[in-house]
Amino acid sequence: MMLADFPLFPESASSVAPYVDGLYLGLVAITGAVSLLIWVVIFYFAIKYRRRPDNELAQEQEPPAALEMTWIIIPTIIFIGIFIVGAWVFFRIQRVPSNSLEVYATGRQWMWKFQHPTGQREINMLHVPVNRPVKITMASEDVIHSLWFPAFRVKNDVLPNRYRTVWFQATKTGRFHIFCAEYCGTQHSGMIGWVEVMEATEYQRWLAGGSEGSLASQGEKLFQKYACNTCHTNDATGRGPVLAGLNGKTIALADGRSVVADDNYIRESILNPTAKVAAGFQPIMPTFQGQVSEEDLIRLLAYVKSMPASGAAGSQPAGVPVGELRARPSTTTGTEQ
């Protein structure tokens, strides 16, 4: 068997991977040196001071007491240093670039479903362009999963009650593993797939392939199917708030609090509408919990986010990929409750 058949180091294919690997190898060097030092000292002492007839008794000479503070203070400084560099790399992993292409993922026992803003759906396969940040907004239909791209050095758990995100910018074309990292039942080890990183032109060609219309336009149909539009009208005459331009806005709530209308707020307002009612409206909206699938929720979300603010009405028609539309910087945790 050739050495190439069993890599001892993972392929590095994302913009953050060199930082993670650098930190990792740096730690291997530091901790390896310290561990080696400890072993060498232990075995040196164990051999040099081994028990012999002339060495039945330990010698009554202690190492200097100042050593004690040395090996309290120096490791503490090193550990805090590791913390700082680790946090610095973590920020890099967490900060989602504002020009990210937005893709949606749904985890369920035992498959990954991906939806593209342009409407394509894929199962256990994800096509993305190279050298372009991709932000994946994800939720689970059942238990907790975790979306892991080892070649990109990123993962995040996928929860059944809220959207979480993970992003990467692939730096190499090719096929890389997708694994579910959080144990999720019988076929956990079968909840795997591939991410196909393509050149931009090739990706455009792939996008041109069949789809049922953009995600937002799919959402628009659902918006009518579920009769959302009877209350959420385009003018202020409806029984529900106007949704145009909602995304990213700070909303005053009926109970005096305020909330930023992000993905999780929109999701919650569909599934549990009375949780955070906008000021000036009655809590009369019925819940859609259990009636809208995760994938349809994503379509509705895409549609709501695509509605242009009233001032700019008509300038940005529904159906433009949301990733192009929204240029709001955010962090992964920013989309959490």
Next chain:
Amino acid sequence: MTTTTIDDAPFIEPSATAPRNYLNDEYGVMSWLLTRDHKRIAILYIFSVTIFFFVGGIFAFLMRLELLTPEGDLFTSDTYNKLFTLHGIVMIFFFLIPAIPAVLGNFILPIMLGAKDLAFPKINLLSWYIYMIGGTFGVYVIIAGGVDTGWTFYTPFSTQYSNTHVFAVTLGAFITGFSSILTGLNFLVTIHRMRAPGLTWFRLPLFVWSIYATSVVIMLATPVLAITLVLLMVERVLHVGIFDPALGGDPVLYQHMFWFYSHPAVYIMILPGMAVISECVAAFTRKKIFGYKFVAFSSLAIAFLGFLVWAHHLFVAGISIYSAMIFSFLSMIVAVPSAIKVFNWTATMYRASVSWQTPMLYVLGFIGLFTIGGVTGLFLAALGIDVHVHDSYFVVAHFHYIMVGGTIMAYLAGIHYWWPKITGRMYPEWWARLSALLVFVGFNLTFFPQFLVGYVGMPRRYHAYAPEFQVLNVLSTAGATILAAGYVLPMIYLFWSLKFGRKAGANPWGAVGLEWTTPSPPPKENFHETPVVTWDAYDYPAFLKAMRETQNA
């Protein structure tokens, strides 16, 4: 190395074994099952935890067999999932947590204190019965078809999706927790109230300090596990929404509650190991532990800080970036007291009289492996790396270096060190050294490749895996067979030594400590006269000089 046989304690006169001791004081099954003697209860625990250890070991071995090939062709996925779940549950709840405190702590702690027994002998017996009842649920679940949630019982999988015996096994873990709580309580009261005259806090052996810290953690953390498991059972059986979002609960809440116990539980498992190592380092270097107070207080520091780091298991589970930073920082700080211990043990060997007898071999192994386990913990505490390696084999390797390379190595060191005291017989030194070597080599071959395969990208709890991970997995399985041999050997020679081992005498190692001043095996009341302590722990120079003088006189 020829100078290091058990004969090289020439100035120790093996005292005549007392005709009556705790083993021959009474006869019959009931004299064991209703005993209140801490030493006999320790023997009851030795048998029980050893059975669970081998049950858990068989599960591990079957997993390693499955992982020889990437395809997942030996067992079904469900069977494999049950194997790793049961391996974790049996090893953690029924072996690692009770092993050192309930076996060695029970036997040695009261003797180290110069006490006749623990403070509450009947409660001590009750602890063993509670443990056995909890264990019975574990055995029932194994026979009835297993459980497949992983030992962490993450919701909502465990409450709504798994159709295996989740209720019975969590009930078993819940019950066993009370055994830990009562044992911890018993130790705390005993250490506070029953020290021999003259045995001040800073004359206590470090074993006692570490067991004290363990007991504090047990008392404070285990009730949280009990609450968590009750909530889990309530949701699973009565469908009250606590953790399942479909019922209005929050699954990440479960993880916070679970790890609020289970991270301190890591210290419940390793602190007693450190307790044993401190004793063995002193005895086999014939020196006072360097920086006694630092080692003693580092145990308490670990116990305290251990409660503040639980969310480092949740860096990618759904906590804010700011909590992640705080928990990462605290996780770095908790590594400091462990580092202090390692450095102090090492410094103790300076200008010492180092014996290469088996317990010391395990000590050398422990320090080496615990160091690797500790520094790889820094990798996981560093946020930028954890995002990648969380839930990978890197984590599996890390905690096995602590739990197996640390705790089990220490347990074996302790068993060999106190075996002559417990049984009155010496184990065969050559065989014991061989098995220590097998354990060390087998352990590293099993678990070191898992660091590599984890960083390359193999997730944990995978029944089938990508083919490029196979070579490292084959190495790991090969190591596991060597490790298994290393564990089976002591079973054989220790039993053999009960009948054929050389008689040990009161103090075969020439070690300082109250337990070595009483006959082996000790009499039922431990000491014929209550000892009065006038010396510091590990006062080897004074002790050995006194022994020499008595001999020369």
